[in-house]
Amino acid sequence: MMTSQLIEEDLDRIERTFNLDLGRIRKDSAGEAASYYPQIEQAFRAxxxxxxxxxxxxxxxxxxxxxxxxxxLVAADGPSWWSSSSRVPQRIKDDCENRLKREGDAGVTLRSEDPLDFSTFGELGQIITSNWDVFGALFKSEKAVARIMANLNTLRGPIAHCTLLAEDEVVRLHLSVRDWFRQME
Structure with missing residues (x-):
């Protein structure tokens, strides 16, 4: 059994190293996914x-x-901060609530009942910078946070819309994440 496991690990490494699919059945491709996943081009799977x-x-x-x-914002204004305060620009509130309603009207399971979960990454950045009285104690620079959020929002596109992230952009993603946390030191 141990020998089989070691062989499987070696085959996994070979597949990763040479970008191969040896057609082995893995735990992650078992069940329902096994019926359609092999029909997807190997290049897309890689x-x-x-x-x-x-x-x-x-x-x-x-x-x-x-x-x-x-x-x-809960700490600043209490649990009803979304609806009872002016912390979120009205346009963002309306857009988030419309997205929540549209998802509900689609008849699918809601991802959340919290309207904040329907905000875009760019909107999150606007909420932070428009409430600098709350977030200023957490971050070093409002301009830096705005720049980092803008970078991350740009990087989000290829990640969220299923296109490859260029090698330079992978580096930029890692640097932007480091920049984000450095602002909080």
């Missing part, structure tokens, strides 16, 4: 594997920023 770590970084960062925004 690109997906290459992009997965960047998606994970961006997903985690965006969720972290949403939580930071919500927690900070």
């Amino acid at each position: 690109e997906a594997r290459e992009m997965a770590p960047h998606y994970e970084v961006f997903y985690s960062l965006e969720r972290t920023i949403r939580t930071l925004v919500a927690d900070s």
Whole structure:
């Protein structure tokens, strides 16, 4: 059994190194996905594997920023900060609530009932900079935060819309994430 596991690990490494699909059945391709995933071009599957770590970084960062925004504004104005304060520009409120309604009208499971979860990355940046009285204590520079958020918003495009992130942009993503956290030191 141990020998089989070691062989499987070696085959996994060979597939990654040489960008191959040896057609082995893996846990992640079992079940329902196994019926359609093999029909997708190998090149697209390889690109997906290459992009997965960047998606994970961006997903985690965006969720972290949403939580930071919500927690900070709850601390400033209480749990009804979204509806009872002027912390969120009305246009952003309207757009988020319209997206929430549109998703509900589509008959799919709502991703969330929190309108903040329907804000775009750019809107999150606007909420932070328009509430600098709250966020200024967390960050070193409003201009730097605005620039970093703009960079991240630009980088979000290829990640969210399933195109490859150029090598330079991978570096830019990592630097932007470092810049974000450096602003909070």
